[in-house]
Amino acid sequence: MSQSQRSQSRNLLATGIFLVTAFAVTACAPPGGDAPAPEGSSGPVFGGGEPTCGEEDVVLNMYAETGFPLPIELADEFTRQYPNVTFETREDQFAVLTQNAPRVLRDSPPDLMRLPQMSELAEGGLLLDLDPYAEVFGWTQWPESQLEQLRVDEDGRRGDGPLYAMGLNFSMTGVFYNKELAAQIGMSEAPATLEEFDGYLKAAKDAGLTPMAQFNGGATGGLLFPLQGLMASYGETAPINDWIYQKPDATIDTPDNLAAAEHLQRWVDAGYFAPDINSMDYSQMMSRFIGGESVFIFSGDWESGNLDTQMPDNAGFFLVPPLEADGPQGAMSAPLTYGISAFAENPDCAAFFLDWVATNEEARTITVEVGGSHPMGPADAFMPEVAAGSVTEATLAAGDVINEKDGAMDFIANATGAIYAQSWTPNVQRLVAGEQDSAGLLSAVQSDYETEVAD
Amino acid sequence: MASPSQAAASARDVGAAAPTSRRRAAAPPTRGKRRLTATVAAYVLVLPAALFYIAFVISPIVRTAQYSLYEWDGISPATWAGLANYVQVFANPTLVGSILNSFELILYFSVVPVILGLFAANVIRGIATSRLATVARTVLFLPQVIPLVAAGIMWTWQLSTKGVVNQFLELVGLGAVARAWLGDTQTALPAVGVIGAWVQLGLCLLLLLAGMTKIDPALYEAARIDGAGPVREFFSITLPSVRQELAVCVTITVISALASFDIIYISTQGGPANSTLVPGLQIYYLAFFQRDIGTASALAMVLMVLVLLVVIPLQRVLRGRDA
Numbered sequence: 001m002s003q004s005q006r007s008q009s010r011n012l013l014a015t016g017i018f019l020v021t022a023f024a025v026t027a028c029a030p031p032g033g034d035a036p037a038p039e040g041s042s043g044p045v046f047g048g049g050e051p052t053c054g055e056e057d058v059v060l061n062m063y064a065e066t067g068f069p070l071p072i073e074l075a076d077e078f079t080r081q082y083p084n085v086t087f088e089t090r091e092d093q094f095a096v097l098t099q100n101a102p103r104v105l106r107d108s109p110p111d112l113m114r115l116p117q118m119s120e121l122a123e124g125g126l127l128l129d130l131d132p133y134a135e136v137f138g139w140t141q142w143p144e145s146q147l148e149q150l151r152v153d154e155d156g157r158r159g160d161g162p163l164y165a166m167g168l169n170f171s172m173t174g175v176f177y178n179k180e181l182a183a184q185i186g187m188s189e190a191p192a193t194l195e196e197f198d199g200y201l202k203a204a205k206d207a208g209l210t211p212m213a214q215f216n217g218g219a220t221g222g223l224l225f226p227l228q229g230l231m232a233s234y235g236e237t238a239p240i241n242d243w244i245y246q247k248p249d250a251t252i253d254t255p256d257n258l259a260a261a262e263h264l265q266r267w268v269d270a271g272y273f274a275p276d277i278n279s280m281d282y283s284q285m286m287s288r289f290i291g292g293e294s295v296f297i298f299s300g301d302w303e304s305g306n307l308d309t310q311m312p313d314n315a316g317f318f319l320v321p322p323l324e325a326d327g328p329q330g331a332m333s334a335p336l337t338y339g340i341s342a343f344a345e346n347p348d349c350a351a352f353f354l355d356w357v358a359t360n361e362e363a364r365t366i367t368v369e370v371g372g373s374h375p376m377g378p379a380d381a382f383m384p385e386v387a388a389g390s391v392t393e394a395t396l397a398a399g400d401v402i403n404e405k406d407g408a409m410d411f412i413a414n415a416t417g418a419i420y421a422q423s424w425t426p427n428v429q430r431l432v433a434g435e436q437d438s439a440g441l442l443s444a445v446q447s448d449y450e451t452e453v454a455d
Numbered sequence: 456m457a458s459p460s461q462a463a464a465s466a467r468d469v470g471a472a473a474p475t476s477r478r479r480a481a482a483p484p485t486r487g488k489r490r491l492t493a494t495v496a497a498y499v500l501v502l503p504a505a506l507f508y509i510a511f512v513i514s515p516i517v518r519t520a521q522y523s524l525y526e527w528d529g530i531s532p533a534t535w536a537g538l539a540n541y542v543q544v545f546a547n548p549t550l551v552g553s554i555l556n557s558f559e560l561i562l563y564f565s566v567v568p569v570i571l572g573l574f575a576a577n578v579i580r581g582i583a584t585s586r587l588a589t590v591a592r593t594v595l596f597l598p599q600v601i602p603l604v605a606a607g608i609m610w611t612w613q614l615s616t617k618g619v620v621n622q623f624l625e626l627v628g629l630g631a632v633a634r635a636w637l638g639d640t641q642t643a644l645p646a647v648g649v650i651g652a653w654v655q656l657g658l659c660l661l662l663l664l665a666g667m668t669k670i671d672p673a674l675y676e677a678a679r680i681d682g683a684g685p686v687r688e689f690f691s692i693t694l695p696s697v698r699q700e701l702a703v704c705v706t707i708t709v710i711s712a713l714a715s716f717d718i719i720y721i722s723t724q725g726g727p728a729n730s731t732l733v734p735g736l737q738i739y740y741l742a743f744f745q746r747d748i749g750t751a752s753a754l755a756m757v758l759m760v761l762v763l764l765v766v767i768p769l770q771r772v773l774r775g776r777d778a
Binding site: 099120126218219278422426429 | 521529
């Protein structure tokens with residue numbers, strides 16, 4: 001055997017030994033479930049009476065979403081009213097929160113955290129069961145529709161089971177319009193029927209304006225906003241919620257939803273959307289709308305405060321109109337979800353803060369003025385005055401309509417972990433590209449849904 | 456397979472000649488003992504680097520291989536899945552589509568910049584003495600020093616409906632073809648490819664130019680005396696002389712095509728309608744958004760194997776017998 005051959009076989013042997021050892025070391029134990037739970041409470045700690053923040057100094061650890069000043073303003077006001085409580089706040093983009101949520105909730109458990117899709121987190125035992133607090137604080141007396149989306153049962157299905165999160169407010173989607181541009185096309189008030197809305201869209205197109213700039217690019221399927229609004233005009237919202245909550249045999253592929261999807265396709269085919277929506281992200285849509293480059297956009301009341309500042313007295317809001325005047329209509333309406341880690345250090349104080357946000361007059365005023373959305377809480381609770389003619393006034397009024405018509409729905413993108421990214425988004429983008437039709441859209445999504453729910 | 460003499464020759468090529476001769480000179484008296492000490496010393500010197508390599512390169516690969524055999528959300532206890540995740544990688548049209556997209560990207564990330572790089576380097580070599588050569592070199596290399604994220608953002612603006620690209624098209628009377636390049640399912644992948652080609656061109660140019668400056672000018676003089684024109688010179692002298700550099704260029708750019716992530720994440724995030732989805736992005740989505748660590752790891756392993764399957768034969772072909 002020559003020297004080089006010897007060294008070759010030596011190398012082979014060494015590599016072999018190394019690989020075997022490496023596999024032996026790592027392959028014994030399956031991943032996950034091996035880390036010990038961090039120190040901290042594993043549930044509500046109050047004994048008798050209402051939980052409070054007490055008299056001693058408390059530092060609440062909050063993990064919030066970048067770009068939303070509401071939680072910070074609420075925290076500042078809370079510290080003003082309860083000087084023994086200070087906040088240590090960390091902020092990240094929503095995508096980062098989504099990526100890190102399980103690790104953060106377990107390894108550096110925050111007292112309050114803005115949650116992404118929460119059912120897996122609750123199912124994984126990472127979130128505190130808030131039912132005991134709900135009983136003590138009387139959250140159970142609030143309209144059930146506010147808390148329904150925050151309940152997760154033991155199979156990870158939402159809509160039922162223990163309460164695992166609370167909202168700082170609940171937001172709602174609809175159509176914003178530019179009042180100046182609307183006047184140009186003869187629209188002086190919100191359309192009362194879908195047909196009327198179609199007429200305005202055509203008028204805008206004929207006038208050489210962009211009727212709707214809607215984000216739908218990259219990993220964002222923004223056409224779901226108009227689609228779901230149309231679904232609520234064409235049919236009932238309850239079956240849509242059943243589908244989102246994964247109730248047995250639920251389907252999104254219904255005749256009503258098909259009619260809604262066909263309506264959306266007519267808008268696409270008629271060129272009512274900006275031609276480049278498949279490359280437009282959310283912030284581009286907002287900047288175009290604020291810059292007066294689009295008559296309408298579909299978004300949510302979380303923009304109300306922003307629009308009142310950026311285009312004062314020039315923005316209006318209405319819900320996707322019903323088929324016939326005063327007919328059924330609905331909107332996506334979801335709480336701005338905050339939860340408490342199952343391993344949090346100060347769960348009682350965090351729960352007290354969440355209750356304060358919903359019940360304190362000062363806090364409710366901040367929620368409306370800064371957040372632009374409706375506060376959580378009892379139906380007859382205090383509501384602050386808002387400027388007449390502001391878009392915030394319009395969105396709050398629309399919220400009352402949705403309550404009256406019982407038209408609140410969760411977002412169809414939240415049905416399963418992957419349905420938004422893997423199914424809705426590519427399919428609505430194909431609809432724009434002419435590679436998918438409305439019937440194909442619904443059947444493709446339903447088929448993906450069934451595959452995923454079956455797993 | 457290389458013969459022992461060839462292996463020794465190539466070892467000398469990479470500069471191993473000096474230690475060999477030292478060892479030979481010191482060998483006779485206590486050959487065995489000294490050799491042992493030298494070996495131990497060598498291992499001790501290598502140890503720190505080896506430990507880091509095992510901890511940060513080998514161990515993650517082995518762990519990824521392990522995770523790929525489990526159904527795991529990253530937190531709760533994992534369940535054994537065997538090869539089910541691999542079956543899913545090859546059965547899911549979206550995942551297969553992402554792999555095919557990455558192969559199409561080779562055309563833009565590798566073939567285009569290598570050919571353009573060769574052409575540009577050859578031109579710059581021809582005008583080496585003029586100031587224009589320096590300017591051209593700097594301008595063409597510039598994309599390399601710009602962070603990929605910045606390049607992605609910049610190109611997103613340029614390729615938008617009102618961006619420079621469409622403005623230019625309108626200026627030259629091609630307004631009819633203007634479109635949202637990154638928002639059209641037909642053009643999004645080539646548009647992302649253009650960004651990649653623009654970034655990679657600088658690296659290829661610099662590497663190939665470095666190779667060309669090493670060529671003995673006498674060769675060109677001789678060729679010219681024999682009546683060779685610029686084309687003949689290029690194919691008979693320049694191209695064979697820069698084979699090593701070409702191999703490096705192709706290897707690096709092919710890997711960056713197959714394992715691409717940043718440019719695509721910034722410019723299209725895989726959309727519209729998955730037309731620019733690549734395995735790198737899909738691994739990220741699977742692992743961090745869908746919390747399906749098992750499938751993400753399986754796809755990562757498949758991607759690694761694919762890269763090796765493409766790059767190793769390429770190395771053999773391009774570097775010829777030296778490899």
